[in-house]
Amino acid sequence: MEILLAIMTGILYAAGIYLILRRSLVKLIIGIVILGNGVNLLIFLMGGLVKGRPPLIPEDGKALEGLFADPVPQALILTAIVISFGLQSFAIVLINRAYKVLKTDDIDTMNKTDDIT
Amino acid sequence: MSEHLTIYPIIVHLLTAILLLFFWMKPNIQRYISIFGSAVGIVIGALLFQRVWAEGIQSIQLGNWQAPFGITMVADTLAVSLIVLTNIISFALSIFSTKNMVSSRVKFGYHAIFHFLIMGLSGAFITGDLFSLYVWFEVIIISSFVLLTIGGRKIQIEGAVKYFTLNMISSIIFLTGIAMVYGATGSLNMAELSRIIPEIENKGLIQTISLVFFIGFGVKSGVFPLYFWLPASYHTPPAVVSALFAGLLTKVGIYAMIRVFTLIFPLGEVNQVILMVIAGLTMFFGGIGALVQKDILRVFSYLIICHIGFMVGGLSLFTEVAIVGAVMYMFHDIIVKATLFMLGGVMFRIFGTTRLKDMGGLMDNYPRLSLLFAIPLFALVGVPPLSGFWPKVSLFSASYSEGEIAMLVMFIFASLITLVIIAKVWNSTFSKKENKLEKRASFKYFTDFSFAEKAAYIVPIILLVGVTLYYSLFAEHFQVVAERIGNELMNTEQYYNAVFGIKEETKL
Numbered sequence: 001m002e003i004l005l006a007i008m009t010g011i012l013y014a015a016g017i018y019l020i021l022r023r024s025l026v027k028l029i030i031g032i033v034i035l036g037n038g039v040n041l042l043i044f045l046m047g048g049l050v051k052g053r054p055p056l057i058p059e060d061g062k063a064l065e066g067l068f069a070d071p072v073p074q075a076l077i078l079t080a081i082v083i084s085f086g087l088q089s090f091a092i093v094l095i096n097r098a099y100k101v102l103k104t105d106d107i108d109t110m111n112k113t114d115d116i117t
Numbered sequence: 118m119s120e121h122l123t124i125y126p127i128i129v130h131l132l133t134a135i136l137l138l139f140f141w142m143k144p145n146i147q148r149y150i151s152i153f154g155s156a157v158g159i160v161i162g163a164l165l166f167q168r169v170w171a172e173g174i175q176s177i178q179l180g181n182w183q184a185p186f187g188i189t190m191v192a193d194t195l196a197v198s199l200i201v202l203t204n205i206i207s208f209a210l211s212i213f214s215t216k217n218m219v220s221s222r223v224k225f226g227y228h229a230i231f232h233f234l235i236m237g238l239s240g241a242f243i244t245g246d247l248f249s250l251y252v253w254f255e256v257i258i259i260s261s262f263v264l265l266t267i268g269g270r271k272i273q274i275e276g277a278v279k280y281f282t283l284n285m286i287s288s289i290i291f292l293t294g295i296a297m298v299y300g301a302t303g304s305l306n307m308a309e310l311s312r313i314i315p316e317i318e319n320k321g322l323i324q325t326i327s328l329v330f331f332i333g334f335g336v337k338s339g340v341f342p343l344y345f346w347l348p349a350s351y352h353t354p355p356a357v358v359s360a361l362f363a364g365l366l367t368k369v370g371i372y373a374m375i376r377v378f379t380l381i382f383p384l385g386e387v388n389q390v391i392l393m394v395i396a397g398l399t400m401f402f403g404g405i406g407a408l409v410q411k412d413i414l415r416v417f418s419y420l421i422i423c424h425i426g427f428m429v430g431g432l433s434l435f436t437e438v439a440i441v442g443a444v445m446y447m448f449h450d451i452i453v454k455a456t457l458f459m460l461g462g463v464m465f466r467i468f469g470t471t472r473l474k475d476m477g478g479l480m481d482n483y484p485r486l487s488l489l490f491a492i493p494l495f496a497l498v499g500v501p502p503l504s505g506f507w508p509k510v511s512l513f514s515a516s517y518s519e520g521e522i523a524m525l526v527m528f529i530f531a532s533l534i535t536l537v538i539i540a541k542v543w544n545s546t547f548s549k550k551e552n553k554l555e556k557r558a559s560f561k562y563f564t565d566f567s568f569a570e571k572a573a574y575i576v577p578i579i580l581l582v583g584v585t586l587y588y589s590l591f592a593e594h595f596q597v598v599a600e601r602i603g604n605e606l607m608n609t610e611q612y613y614n615a616v617f618g619i620k621e622e623t624k625l
Contacts, residue, residue: 043292076295086259094278094281
């Protein structure tokens, strides 16, 4: 399972970086979204995978016993997902606005701010 | 009540921002609340500074979860000094924005977002947890996106696309680093990490992780190969936003770099060389970039990059004297860079343009203003006894005594090229003959301003120039603070003890 997730994380990173390097604005945003998912998966994987042992104290117990899933990465991912959701929705509004104002989707033509005039 | 003083700098700006949301359509009330909120921020910052100075590093466990499990807030001398400076800048910029920000933009929530940004900065300075640092960084960047695009001019949107992309990527790299640290150690508490990391056998892994962090923070602070978003976006928004970004946003990247590379991953031989090379290249390319630019705001943007090199260089030498120099330089740079972009805003109002070619005659027409403007410009170069001179004493002597002559040469090169650039700016704006440009009809020039408008533009500059002069003439006060910071950063057990150790001292 770990091997599968590790390969999956690698694929997501590669796909995200590939899309960011394309010239289209839309592909740029999709690339960032995919990279974000890759990171979330990486955090999940780094916590270690434990199958079927949620970190819940049984009703008659006082403390967790034996092997249990690490709850911290899940909390971290939840936070990261919420944050990236907010940022991505801002990004979509921004590229929509950029397309309307600049009349182009091509990143290579966006060089007005770098001109030496 | 008073044991929670550590988190008050965050709460002040949070409450101010929430209060501002209730006056969404009333720009004038918003302006007063914003100035008041920043003034309270200065008072809180000063109180916290005084407490940290008297009683040592303060820490607070949020929700009373004990140290490695919950989120810890730690106020050490570096963090509180930066909070005080942040609030001073925020106060000056609140006054500056009363006239620099038109009401239509204020109605998009400018002031509320401004205070959310300051809140994010304060949080990033005092957090003691790596993941929480990431969250505060996100608070900062989402606020800065809104500030950058507010108003929605064509050039702003284009700058924002570049700024947005690079900052998102840097956050993703930072988060990757956090995931790797958690995988390697099982903890994200900075104080605990400072004990766990040296015991890990696999040095190559730690090396790799530390460089992942360096790339993440490097994008934010604008070091050599990663800085291209900065000059592409910093000249696009209104002057007050540029001043805020120039003064504080790149410095929070440097702060994170200093914190992580002293506390968590103390610099080794390899990292030191990498940081030195990058610092040298940053100073070189920032300086050369500024030299060829023909727009005053873009010249200043490249100067930010050039001077980031001083701080990274100071960190890379990794002796107490060098860290003192880097911290002193950071204090000086925060104040002067914010002043510079406000100057740019005033010059734009005087000339109606930011192109150096079309400016001129400032000295003939505004002799008193010229004198005021000269102070931050000369302080930037480091003309003794102005503020840029003092940090360089520590930086030069540290690089000489460490035998890093190449670093010393780069410091001198960067100082000289700054002098050339400022001389160029001085020639084309102050001493050159006035250009008789045709006046733009729909543009409000500085000469048409009422007294209140002029005051709103000039008073914050006088305020920050006053701070610069205080720094220049009483540099020993800053030196004492910086030496204590250097001591705290190089001897990490103080930080560790404040988080874990003797509780009765920190929790009265």
